[in-house]
Amino acid sequence: MQGARRAFAVVTLLLLAVPVAAQDRVPFGVDLGANGFDLEVDSLRGRLYVSLPDTGEVAILSLETFGEIGRITVGSRPLGIDVSLDQSQLFVALNGAGAVAVVDLETLQVSQVSVAQVLADARTFDVLEVSPGRVFATASPGSSSFANVGVIVMIDMETQTMRVASNRILRATPTLAAAPDGQFVYVGEGFSPNSLIKLDNRLPNAPILSEAPFGSVSGTNRIALSGDGVQLYLGSGQVLDAESLLQIGLTRPGIPRSGLGSDVVFVASSPPFGSASTNLLVNLFETATFSPLPGFEIPCAQGGLAGLQDFEVAGNDSTFLVLSGARLCGILDTTVGDLDRDDDEVLDPFDNCPDDPNPDQLDMDADQLGDACDPFPLDADNLGACLVDRSSLASANDLLRDQIGLLEDENAELRTALADADGDGIANVADLCPLTPEGARVDGTGCSREQFCEAISIDSFGALFACTSRGFAGSRLAACRVRIAAEAPSFGLRCSAR
Numbered sequence: 290m291q292g293a294r295r296a297f298a299v300v301t302l303l304l305l306a307v308p309v310a311a312q313d314r315v316p317f318g319v320d321l322g323a324n325g326f327d328l329e330v331d332s333l334r335g336r337l338y339v340s341l342p343d344t345g346e347v348a349i350l351s352l353e354t355f356g357e358i359g360r361i362t363v364g365s366r367p368l369g370i371d372v373s374l375d376q377s378q379l380f381v382a383l384n385g386a387g388a389v390a391v392v393d394l395e396t397l398q399v400s401q402v403s404v405a406q407v408l409a410d411a412r413t414f415d416v417l418e419v420s421p422g423r424v425f426a427t428a429s430p431g432s433s434s435f436a437n438v439g440v441i442v443m444i445d446m447e448t449q450t451m452r453v454a455s456n457r458i459l460r461a462t463p464t465l466a467a468a469p470d471g472q473f474v475y476v477g478e479g480f481s482p483n484s485l486i487k488l489d490n491r492l493p494n495a496p497i498l499s500e501a502p503f504g505s506v507s508g509t510n511r512i513a514l515s516g517d518g519v520q521l522y523l524g525s526g527q528v529l530d531a532e533s534l535l536q537i538g539l540t541r542p543g544i545p546r547s548g549l550g551s552d553v554v555f556v557a558s559s560p561p562f563g564s565a566s567t568n569l570l571v572n573l574f575e576t577a578t579f580s581p582l583p584g585f586e587i588p589c590a591q592g593g594l595a596g597l598q599d600f601e602v603a604g605n606d607s608t609f610l611v612l613s614g615a616r617l618c619g620i621l622d623t624t625v626g627d628l629d630r631d632d633d634e635v636l637d638p639f640d641n642c643p644d645d646p647n648p649d650q651l652d653m654d655a656d657q658l659g660d661a662c663d664p665f666p667l668d669a670d671n672l673g674a675c676l677v678d679r680s681s682l683a684s685a686n687d688l689l690r691d692q693i694g695l696l697e698d699e700n701a702e703l704r705t706a707l708a709d710a711d712g713d714g715i716a717n718v719a720d721l722c723p724l725t726p727e728g729a730r731v732d733g734t735g736c737s738r739e740q741f742c743e744a745i746s747i748d749s750f751g752a753l754f755a756c757t758s759r760g761f762a763g764s765r766l767a768a769c770r771v772r773i774a775a776e777a778p779s780f781g782l783r784c785s786a787r
Contacts, residue, residue, distance in 0.1 A: 316588045319355050319617040321348055326368050328601045328612055331394065333376040337603070337610065339617065340367040340381065347381060347392070350617070352603060361397055363390040369415035369465075371424075380416045380424055387411030389426055389441060404428075407439035407450040415464050419490050420471035425453070427463035427476065435460060438476055438488075440495060453495035454488055466512040466521075468531070473498065475521065475531075477509025485509045485523075485534060501534040513545040515554065515576060522547075522554055528579060538579040541572055544600040552576055557587075557600035557611055569597055569611045569618065587611050589618035711735075 325339045325348075336358065337350040345365055349358040365385030372379055372394075381390040387405025392398070404426050405411040414429035422443045428436035438454035454476065462479035467490075474488040474495060485501040511524025514531060520538075521529040522545035528538035543558030554574050560566045569589050573582035589611060599612040610619040633646035641650055641659035651660045656669040665671050706718040713725045713735055720735035729737040 315621045317355055317619055317621060318589060319350065319357075321357075321615045321617060324615050325598060325612045325617065327370045328599045328610060328617075329370045329372050329379070330601055330603045331372050331376060331379075332603075334394065337601075337617075338370055338372070338379060339612065340370045342366045342368060342384065347379065352608070355617070355619070359397075361392055361399065363392065363399055364388065364401060368413070369417075371417045373418050374421055374471075380418060382413040382416040382426060384412050384414060384429075387413060387428075389413060389416050389424065402441050402448050402450070404439050404441065404450055407452050408436050410434055410436035412436070414462060417465040417467060417474075419465075419467040419474050423471075423490065425465050425467075425474055425495075427459060427465060429460075429462050431461055432480070436463070438463065438495075451494065454486065455494075455497045457486060457497060462510040464510045464512055466514055468514060468518040469516065470518065473518075473531075475512055475514075477506075477512050477523070479510040483507045483509040485512075485529075487534060499534055501529070505536065506534075508542065511544050513547050513554070515547050515551045516549065517551045519551070520554075520576060522556075526556070528554075540574045540579055540581075543570075543572065544597060546600055546602045548602065548606045553582065553606075555600075555602055555609070557597055557609075559597045569613065571600075571609055571611075571620075585620065587618050587620050589613050589616055 321339060321341065323341045323344045326342050327340045329338045330336075330352070331338060335352045337352055337355075339348040339350065341348055341360075343366075344360075345367065346360040346362050347367055347370060348360050350356065351358055361379075363381045364383040366383060367381045367390065368384045369382040370379060377394055379392040379394055381392065383390055383401070386401070387408070387410070388401040388403050391400050391402060404413060408426060408428040410428035410430045412428045412430055413426055415427045416424060418424045424441040424443065426439050426441065430436050435458040437452050437456060438459065439450055440453050442449050442451065459476070459478050460480040464477045464479075466475040466477070467473065472489070472491050474490050476486050476488065478484045482504045483506050484503075485506050486497050487499045488495040489498040506523060506525070506527060506529070508523040508525030508527065513522045514520065515522075519531055521531045521534070522540065523529065524542060524544060526539050526541045526543070527536050528540060529535060530537050540554060540556050541558065543556040546555045546557070548555065552575065554576055556572045556574065558570045558572065560568060560570070567588065567590055568586035570584060570586055572584040574580065575582055587609060597611060597613055601610045602608070603610060608619060608621055610617065631640070631642070631644055631646045633640070633648045635648060635650060641647070641652055641657055642662035645659070645661040647659045647661035652658065652663070653660055653666050654663070654669040656663065656671065658671070660666040663671070707716050709715065709720070710717055710723055711720070711725045712727060713720070713729070713731045715731060715733070715735035717723060722731070722734065722736035722740045725731055725735060725737055725740065729739075731737050
C-alpha cells in the first residue's frame with residue numbers, strides 16, 4: 290500500500306511518462322494460489338513481494354520473468370508490506386500477531402517486533418519506514434475498538450517502540466504515506482467520515498502538524514504523493530496540496546501511483562459496475578492541469594469479480610502490476626530491453642524455452658519446460674530421469690574404460706615394436722641386429738657387413754663355393770667370400786647363418 294514512496298532516491302533523471310503504444314504492450318497473468326493483499330517492488334534485486342494473509346506468507350516473484358522464486362513464512366495474516374529505504378529489509382504488518390515482521394532480504398531470516406501495546410490493538414494493518422531507522426505502524430480494529438499510531442525506532446541492533454500522532458485514535462484501515470524526504474507522514478483513515486492527518490517526523494514523537502478539514506476528504510485508504518512531494522492523490526480521485534491538505538484538483542477514483550517524475554499520475558480502477566469485462570483500467574493524468582492522457586486496460590481473469598486490491602508501477606514506468614484476488618496481472622512494455630531472446634515471437638516471461646526457439650510451446654510431459662529445451666521431454670521428473678540416465682551411462686563408461694585399457698596396452702606394444710633402439714633406420718620388430726654400432730651401414734635386416742660375416746660358420750664342404758644368410762644376397766656376399774677364402778683357401782666352402 291506504500292505507493293506514496295517509490296525509489297526516487299535512485300533516479301537521476303526525471304522523465305515525462307509518455308504512454309506506451311498499444312502494440313508495444315504485452316499482458317501477463319500469474320496465479321498466486323491465495324488472495325494477495327499488498328505489492329512491494331525490490332528494484333535492487335529485481336523482485337516483487339506479495340503479502341498473502343491466508344497463508345501467513347510473502348511470495349517472492351521475479352520482475353524479469355514474473356515466475357515465483359519462493360515464499361517467506363512471516364507469521365499470522367500479513368497485510369501491509371514495505372521495503373526498507375536501504376533495501377536490506379522487508380517490514381510486514383502482522384494483522385493476527387500484533388507485531389511487525391522484519392525480513393533480512395539477503396538471508397530471508399525473519400524476526401518480529403511487538404507493537405500491540407503501543408498501537409493499543411493487535412490487528413496491525415500498515416507499516417512504512419519513513420526515514421532511516423523509523424518505521425511507522427498502524428492497526429485496524431474497525432468499529433469494535435480504537436487504535437493508535439506507533440513508530441519502531443531501530444538503532445543498530447536495538448529497537449524501541451513509542452506512540453506518536455498526538456495519541457490520535459484511529460479505527461478503520463489507517464494507511465500510511467510519506468513525503469519523499471521523510472519529513473512528513475500522512476495517515477488516512479477509512480472510517481466514516483474519512484480523515485487525513487499530517488505528522489511531523491522531524492520531531493521524535495511525530496505530532497500532528499495539520500489535518501484535512503472534517504468531511505472534506507474520502508478514499509483516504511489509498512494515498513500517493515507526487516515525486517516532488519507537492520501533491521497528494523487519494524483513492525477518491527481527489528488531489529490535495531500536500532502542505533495545506535486542501536483540494537486542488539480531481540482525477541478519477543481508483544488506486545493512484547506516481548510516475549518516476551512529477552508530470553504524470555497513474556490511477557488503476559476496476560471495471561465499471563455492471564460491466565461484463567474483467568479488464569482492469571489504468572488511467573493517466575497530467576499533474577499540472579489534471580487533464581487525462583490516453584490510458585489502457587490490463588486483462589485479468591478475476592478483475593471483474595475480485596476487484597482491484599493493489600497497483601504498482603515498476604521499471605522506468607514500463608511495467609504495470611495489478612493485484613486482484615489470487616491473481617497478479619500486468620502489462621509489459623516490449624520496447625524496454627530484449628524480451629524475446631530466441632526470436633520465436635513468444636516473450637521471455639511467458640516462453641517455456643526462452644533461449645530455444647519454439648513458437649508452438651510444446652510441452653509433452655507438462656513440466657513447464659518446453660520440449661525444445663527439456664533434456665527428458667517425456668518425463669516430468671527430470672531429476673529422476675537424469676539419475677536413471679546417469680546409471681546407464683556409468684555402465685557404458687566402465688565398458689569403455691576397459692576397452693581403452695586394452696587399446697593402451699596394444700599401443701604400448703606397437704610403440705616398442707616400431708621403435709628403433711639402435712637408430713639404424715630399421716624398426717626393432719624387423720631388426721635382426723638390434724645392437725648395430727652408431728653410424729654403421731646396414732642392409733634390410735638391420736645388420737652391418739661385420740655383423741653378417743661374424744654370423745657365418747663353416748658347416749659343410751662342397752665343390753662349389755656358396756654362402757647364404759637371411760637378408761643377404763648377391764654382391765653383399767662378396768666381402769664374406771673374400772674373408773672365407775682367406776681363411777680356407779684350399780676348400781670349397783658352404784656357409785649359412787647361425
